[in-house]
Amino acid sequence: MAKLNRRNFLKLAGGSTGLALTGCASSPTPKATKKAGPAKVVVVGGGFGGASAAKYLKKFDPSIQVTLIEYNKTFTTCPGSNWVLGGLRDIDSITHSYDALINKYGINVIHDWVSAIDVDGKNVRLASGSKVEYDRLILSPGIDFRYDTxxxxxxxxxxxxxxxxxxxxxxxxxxxxxxxxxxxxxxxxxxxxxxxxxxxxxxxxxxxxxxxxxxxxxxxxxxxxxxxxxxxxxxxxxxxxxxxxxxxxxxxxxxxxxxxxxxxxxxxxxxxxxxxxxxxxxxxxxxxxxxxxxKAGELAHAAGLTDKSGWCPVNHHTWESKVAPFVHVIGDSAIQAPLPKSGYAANSEAKICAAAVASMLAGKDPEPHVPSWVNTCYSLVGPQYGISVAMVYNLTKEGKVGKVKGSGGLTPMDGNRQLEALYAENWLLNISNDTWADG
Amino acid sequence: MMKHRTLLATALLVAAASLQPLMADHDSGRTIGLTCFGCHGADGVSLGAVPSMKGMSEEHVRTAMTDFKSGKRSGTIMNRIAKGYTDDQIKALAKFVAGL
CATH class of the missing domain: 3.50.50.60 (FAD/NAD(P)-binding domain)
Known part of the structure; x- marks a missing residue:
């Protein structure tokens, strides 16, 4: 029984004797049934979405084996990059390593390209030739450009x-x-x-x-x-x-x-x-x-996870792809409107996705039952002149992300620009530390 | 290039690490509270001018959020954020924050 893997189980569960064979009749759905051994999650993409998902998976359930695959050895955030362009700060100040995720959280970080995703076989193939198996896969491949336009x-x-x-x-x-x-x-x-x-x-x-x-x-x-x-x-x-x-x-x-x-x-x-x-x-x-x-990151296209819009349709409760089971897509690549394509939104989505994945791997219904997201984006108009946009989001009756009526909005026209400039700088420090844990 | 074999080592390392599993608490307080960390810092500890949530009492959070929501207290961004939550959600959040 211990050798029964999920693929076999799913085949069996489809038949009339499935439940009797597994001994897991109390599980609500075959999909949520817990299997023997530590669960494996592979996260691809080490930006705000991917790094946060990897970190929070470990926080929610330290027994999950989390592998983060990211080609680059360091990550330079888009937030703050305009401050570098304007000469306000150095690029090193917005560049993060994965050391803390490895050392403090026990995440296995692999710097390699993903060359293929085998959705049926539940594994990811790397350019180096190796193969990494998963129970659930979380992709956060960011964006790519439509040069044809x-x-x-x-x-x-x-x-x-x-x-x-x-x-x-x-x-x-x-x-x-x-x-x-x-x-x-x-x-x-x-x-x-x-x-x-x-x-x-x-x-x-x-x-x-x-x-x-x-x-x-x-x-x-x-x-x-x-x-x-x-x-x-x-x-x-x-x-x-x-x-x-x-x-x-x-x-x-x-x-x-x-x-x-x-x-x-x-x-x-x-x-x-x-x-x-x-x-x-x-x-x-x-x-x-x-x-x-x-458009969604190239990997999402190669894996066939996009629709005709060029982005990935997902279930907003779990961020599981509507195209491929056991594959989740978060961050810029996902169809997430009215959440914007922002680092903050990706970090917020990562936490909901990680919580749902951890619950499902434990054989439970996806948690939280009532998801909630926030987006907060600061911009500097000048070094002492900050403005912001914020919004609280929930899951609508239709199961999609929606804005909470009456919440959010822009800095008032008479708002405190100097204080928001201070908060903008601190926002970047705090969200980066919440993501890469290196603050 | 890391080897797959390190997966096992990683699992052992984690078992020994002093991570606080958050799995036990699935209430809306945690769900909402985690969305705050983006601005207020990982685990509620801010690295700068934005106030830390860690160390705030349940009563303090409830009063602050309720007053931001009603407009009794004015902030830069918190009035806009607080309007996104019901009184019950604020109560649950306050409990979560007090437990950080």
Whole structure:
């Protein structure tokens, strides 16, 4: 009986003698039946979603064998990367190792690529050739780019025209371009259409590059060529740009061109020219930052977990894929609206998913019975000027994530910007420590 | 490259580690409380200006959340957050926080 694995069990349970054979007749569903030996969970992706899921699985049930697979030896957070671009801090301050997850939590961390996921065999194959088996798999593969949406821009062009929408070497490439730009140059950013990672991100980036230009290259300009007609926290950003960077006056450092006129359809990488609007008007940049439309991380596509939207449909109670059993998808790759694609949301989803997975592996119904999520995103408009958006979410009667009516919203127009700037910095420290445990 | 064999070693290590299993407590207080750690710090211990939750009494949390919710007390973000919870959820949260 001890050798009976779950695949066999599921086959047996389908037959009329299944329950009698297993001796687990009291379990509510075959899926939730506990099997002998320590449970194995493999987590793929070491960002806010994956690292948090691995850590919280261990907190919920230390007996679970947790393996975290992440190619990179360190993780540089997208939150805070705009602060690096604006010269407010060093990239090391937003870079985390996996040492604490290994040493404090006993998580087995493997730095490798996942080359295939065998959903039927319940194992993950690595580029190195080895195979890791799981009882449940949690994927948090982040985002990838839809390079096909902008003519002339490919994955090979990112060192000339960075996206800097995955932090790390891309952040450094863009920072160096901005730092070496002539005074009087033009920084052009082309934010993506919805949905995308970190909705306020492009506008915080603009703000902090404006702050840098104001001090070091005051004749320079910033042009936003946007694929959207409007953007996250727009009123607050616009007020901040008026307060700090002369927005709306003839001396404004920042100019915003909304879709359709701002939508970039084509790029000439060599001359750093973007072509925007229905007439494909050419805009020459000194530094060009193109953030393409996005989709679930490549791994999710390769594993066949995405639907026609390019993202992964999941059950929001357990974050189990609607396509593949025993596979959970959290973070940016999941269809999670109205939760945004943010680090905070991924961390919050990871806790609910980990709790559900731990319960199910223990042969119980998924806990918690009443899930709850929060998203809190701070943005700096200037070093002393912080704004935020927050929301509380619950599970609706339809079993989907929904906003709790009356909760959340934006910083009030007369809110305390200085205190929120302080909280923004501390927010990043605290959520990073909640995720990588290295604070 | 780590070997699979380390999985076993990991299991033994964990058995010996002084981790506090949270499995026993499935109430909504824990579920809500864990969502707070993103801002207020892992296990309720903040590393900076945002107040730590650890060390707050049940009464303190209940009063603070109730007052943030009603607007009697004003904060930067907490008024917006507190409005997301029922009085029962606030009670459960307060109990969880007091136990940190």
């Amino acid at each position: 902008i003519e002339g821009y490919t994955a090979n062009d990112v060192n000339m025209v960075p996206h800097a929408w995955k932090a790390g070497s891309q952040t450094t490439v863009l920072r160096n371009q901005i730092a070496s730009m002539r005074d009087g140059g033009v920084f052009v950013i082309a934010p993506p259409p919805n949905p995308f990672r970190c909705p306020p991100g492009p506008y915080e980036r603009v703000s902090l590059i404006a702050n840098y230009f104001k001090k070091h290259k005051p004749k320079s300009k910033i042009l936003i060529l946007d694929a959207k007609p409007k953007f996250s926290k727009q009123k607050l950003f616009v007020k901040g740009w008026k307060d700090l960077y002369g927005y709306g006056t003839d001396k404004s450092m920042i100019e915003f061109v909304a879709a359709p006129d701002g939508k970039v359809s084509k790029v000439d990488v060599k001359s750093k020219t973007a072509y925007a609007g229905p007439l494909e008007e050419a805009v020459k940049a000194d530094v060009l930052n193109v953030v393409p439309a996005q």
